[in-house]
Amino acid sequence: MHRTKVRVAADVLDANDTIARANRADFDEACVRVVNLMSAPGAGKTSLLERVLADGLLRAPGDGDHSTRTPGDADERPGAMADERPGAIRVGVLEGDVQGSLDAERIAALHVPVTQLNTARGFGGECHLDANMVRSALPALALGEMDLLVIENVGNLVCPAEFRVGEDARAMIASVTEGEDKPLKYPLMFRACELVVVNKLDLLAHVDFSVEDFLANLDRVNPGVAHMLVSARTGEGVGAFAEWLAGVARREPLPA
């Protein structure tokens, strides 16, 4: 019984990876880089995105330059590539939520193209995005108008880490209010990312959280992974996260 279960699991993950590769090929074709953003509920994914978009390094496709692009034409149009306009990377957002569109509305208020993906209907798919769900959203995404797509996953420290969706890089946000033990309790999530953002730095004085202990725990499960300390509330460190996203959009090698 247990063996059957494990084999089914392997099949499901294999099928997911196949679809994730198809998504990735479509994103590549459109010259769009993709970041999968993950965290526990309430760690501040949307708030951090709001701050990043206010920061100015990333911007809505309609701001300033109204040129649009279609899949495949990026290489032929000078000035259209993100790495030639480092101050104006065009960003879109795909919002994954169990239900509702509260976060999508917050992002849309910043005039950023946002597509809502609700997971409430399917069993087993409710607590995370998978490659097939993202694939179903592709027709709704104006890929030709963006350099970077940020996929905001469902708030969950377990299952999202198991499902690639076709992204170039994965970032996860941990909050100082969650405690410094989280890398040890949810190791797969902390291993399955190229960047760990420690958010809510403004609350550090008010909680029992040792940054040093957290980083030591992180080092035990994912040695050398890049990390940064930020506060989406005060804006501290948010520029560094915007730079990291811009680096992904420009296809720069990810910093260790």
Added chain:
Amino acid sequence: MHRTKVRVAADVLDANDTIARANRADFDEACVRVVNLMSAPGAGKTSLLERVLADGLLRAPGDGDHSTRTPGDADERPGAMADERPGAIRVGVLEGDVQGSLDAERIAALHVPVTQLNTARGFGGECHLDANMVRSALPALALGEMDLLVIENVGNLVCPAEFRVGEDARAMIASVTEGEDKPLKYPLMFRACELVVVNKLDLLAHVDFSVEDFLANLDRVNPGVAHMLVSARTGEGVGAFAEWLAGVARREPLPA
């Protein structure tokens, strides 16, 4: 395809409910009441339990009264029932975690009998406890020595709400740091409980969280559900939560 998926889901949940009823029958036979405690990662389930156990209303089986009980003998032994010793309810803890035993060690340090249940091995079962996992832990639980078993579920606001494990009551903990929108984003979790505990009240002055808005959102998804405001850090309101647990142990009707 979609229809098949839904039917499988219904079968899985039916099978889970059957096992949950068997667990419940075993708990009833042992005169043990059971609370399923759920929350997002880092909301403070373990910290709150630590505070409750320090509070004194609930206690470890070994403190003061060393009598033990075996299944079925509770009704015959005067003085052994929780409702006749309201100040000394014997509590045990079942710790659900993806991996590790950090929380179990914290509870064990308070001399409370604790059993660790790790979910890392099974696919689909990783992000929550189900009835079968709890059933597998029953032989390790000294049910005869406790009046109340608190099952600390995996930190997750989605799937734990779908799986009954044989509990008498479900409580969920929301933290003020998670934002007041959470009842709308994770409605099933906020509906699937008899009590909502709002924790980290000590941080209220430092975060953008309106208790009033949170309670209005909660009322939209679960009208009239009992709630309380606590701080596991300062101890504020923890006595009320201990009283609620004691009420479950004493089989009192749950307050609306």
